[in-house]
Structures are given as structure tokens and as C-alpha cells.
Amino acid sequence: MSLEDKIQKDFLPKHLAVIMDGNGRWAKQKGKLRVFGHENGTKAVRQTVEACAELGIENLTLYAFSTENWNRPKLEVDALMKLLVSSLRKELNLLQENNIRLQAIGALDSLPKKAKKELFEVIEKTKDNARMTLTLALSYGSREELKNAVKEICYKVKNNIISLESIDESIINEHLYTQNLPDVDLLIRTSGEHRISNFLLWQIAYAELYFTNVLWPDFSKEHLYEALINYQNRERRFGKTSEQIN
Template identity: 45%
Template sequence: MQAEQGETDKAHYPKHIAIIMDGNGRWAQKRHLPRIMGHPAGVKAVKRVVKFCAEQEIQVLTLFAFSSENWRRPKEEVSKLMGLFMLTMQKEVKRLNKNNIRLRFIGERTDFAEKIQQKMTESERLTEKNTGLTLVIAANYGGHRDMALAMQSIAQQVKEGKVEPEEIDEAMIGNALSIPDLPDPDLFIRTGGEKRISNFLLWQLAYTEFHFTSKLWPDFDAQTMQDAIDGFLTRERRYGRTSEQVQSMSN
């Protein structure tokens, strides 16, 4: 009976999990290390979480790796972050491909060095036909910018006479945003103790369940992820309906 219950729970696991990986710098400082030393430790946490999601058959994992606001950080830290980003792609993409994981990037690529842009494109092409977990990396991404670009795209269609203003609806806006072909996140996780979404997937998080933890990202592991999912499974997602309506629909 226990096994059947576990299978039932797994059927209700979130299809898409989005994570803000916060706390690398503080993790290092707590150990009297330079802030930048927290980022390689954060990469190890990424590997653990990707492995967990692939094993649990989660469809999509989106990680906020670098926001459009992160360019404001000290130049030395940004430079080392870019180097780590490039090194991680070089080392890990073949492994992702071997494990049937599809890699995608969202955000403004043109601000990155040419070699990073090229590696991102190569990585997507190598893994595009994989059918397991889709790993989305938000790099130089901002939710406001995402929506602004969507509005510009739709406005251009109106200008060209392809769309009438009254035809603009939620579906059209959603399709003009990043990753329109993927389900919106069911579960959002932020580590590091902060309780805000920091301009991340603003449109897509409309009906997402939130989970905040004080655990710093380098300490995040499979058990922490399982705890977040277990909490998700206790929640009733009503989407504007009453509890009674939801229960009658599930029976």
C-alpha cells in the first residue's frame, strides 16, 4: 500500500520547477573565503538538483543563473562568473546530452562575449532532440525585459496589420514570451532566506506555488528538493475555484 501511495504522489509532482539559486557568496563568507569561491560550490548543487529532477522525471527545471541586474556586481566577480559559466558549459554539456537532457537558454545573449554566445548555441543544438528533462538556464534574464520584448513583437504585428488590437489576449502574450512551448512553473523555490521573486518569470509565475528556504544554495541537495516537493503536495491549487469544486473535480 505504501508503494501505491508513493506512485500516487509522484503522479502529482510538479511538472516544472523554477529556482532562484541564492546564497553562494554568503556561503563562502561564512567559511571566511572570498565570495567568488561560493560559485563553484553552487555548480555542485546544480548537478545534484539536475540529477534529482531527471531521476524523478520532472519535465522542466528552470534555474536563474544570472539576472540582467547582476551586471551591477563588482567587475572581478562578474568576470569570474563568466569564466565559470563558460567552463561549466564546456565540461557538462556532453554529460547532459548523454543523460537525454535538453538544454535551453533564455535571456539577452548579446551582452555576453561571442565565445559564450557560440557555446550556448552549440549546446542547445547538441541536446535539442533529447526527450528527458528540459533544463532551462536563465542567463542575463529579466522578467520586465521579457514582457517588454513580447509587447514590442505584438505591437509590430499590429503595425503591419497582421493583428487587430482587440485580438490581443493572454494566450498571444504568453506565446510571445520566453519558452512559450513549456508549461508554466508549478513550484518556485528560492534559497538563501530572501522572500521575493527578483524579476524572474513574472508572467509565468502567476499561479505558481512558492517555497522559500533559508538554506544557502551550495547546501541545497536532493533532500531539500524533496522537502519542497512534499510541501507542494500538501497544497490545494484552486485557480479561483472553491475547495469543494476542486475536490469534486479530482474525484
């Protein structure tokens, strides 16, 4: 029996998030510039997106570029932005053929004009696709997201748009970038690091965390299947006891 056959199709995460880490180390191991790792990382993105669509996962969110990543050397940042543009152009057919809708979250206005234009063109062209939602976290930082949500809610309270007493989890969710996405069920991080790195801090409150030593450019469908099988073998209690769940 293959790994894919071991996956329970009726027990898939509704929302899978991935911290794609290890491109730079992968390139360094091969005596190449970090950009070489980012370029090869796009193959892992393609395989992961295809596999999730084939399995029936409804929402996939990829941590593509953080707010902190702007602090990297200019040469690397410029290369990443060019890679974003070229990848969006190349992968449009993949999205259309697999009926995948693209969206993006983060401080998108900080992206270079060319990257932002290409991004929104692909978002527009795929807006009616319904098989899966692929979300790219670009210039994204969870603390920034939460700070903006607090500001918006405070403004609405101050101007009597909402009452202080009405603020609950659903109100907070409505003011996050991910307002149209369910909470994350499974978070995968590659490269052996055991950090969240300012990614979806509110949304992963009850997510299962899966860490693998595989560097992102080497991450394959088989590695994804292993993560999903591991997830399906866990007991998700959400604060309850095992007896209550069973």
C-alpha cells in the same frame, strides 16, 4: 521510508523554477571570496538537475544570471562568465547521459562571445534530447522580457499582422522567451530571501512559492524532495473554492 519514496510521482510539477541564491553568503561564512561560492554552487546545480530527471519532472528553469547582475563588481562578473563556460563543457556528458535538452532565455546577445559560443554549442548538441528540458535564465529580466513582448505585439498590430481584438493570454505567451514552456507550477528560492527578483513574473502567476533558508551550495537532493513534498501537500485552487476542487 525515504523522502524520495514519499513523493507522488503522478503529481509532480510540470515546470519547476529555482532562484539559486546564497552563493556569496556561503563563501563569506567560510572566509572566502564570493567566486568560491559560485564554484561550489555548481554541485547543487548538478544534483538538482539529476534529481529532477530521475523523478520525471519535464521542465526545470534555473535563474543563473539576471540583467541586474551585470552591476556587480567586474571581477565577479568575469568569474561567473568563465564559470559558465567551464560548467557547460563539464556538464555536457551529464545532459547527454540523462537525455536532457538545454535551452536558454534572456538577453543572450549581451553575453561574452566565448560564453555565448559555448552555450549555443551545447544547446545544439542536446536539441534532440527529450527526457527533460533544462532552461538557463541568463542575462534575464522579466520586465525586459515583458517590455519586448509588448513592443513586438504593438508592431504586429500596427502592421495588421494581428488584430487588437485577438490579443489574449496565448498571444502574450507566444511573444515571451518561454513560449515553448508551460506556466511554472513550483518556484523554489534558497537562502531565506522572500523575493521574486524580477524572475518569470508572468509565468508564476499561479505558481506555488517555496522558500528555504538553505544557501544554494548546500542545497541537496533531500532539500529538493522536501520542497516537492511540501508542494504536493498544498491545495491548488486557481481561484476556485476547495469544494469545487474536491
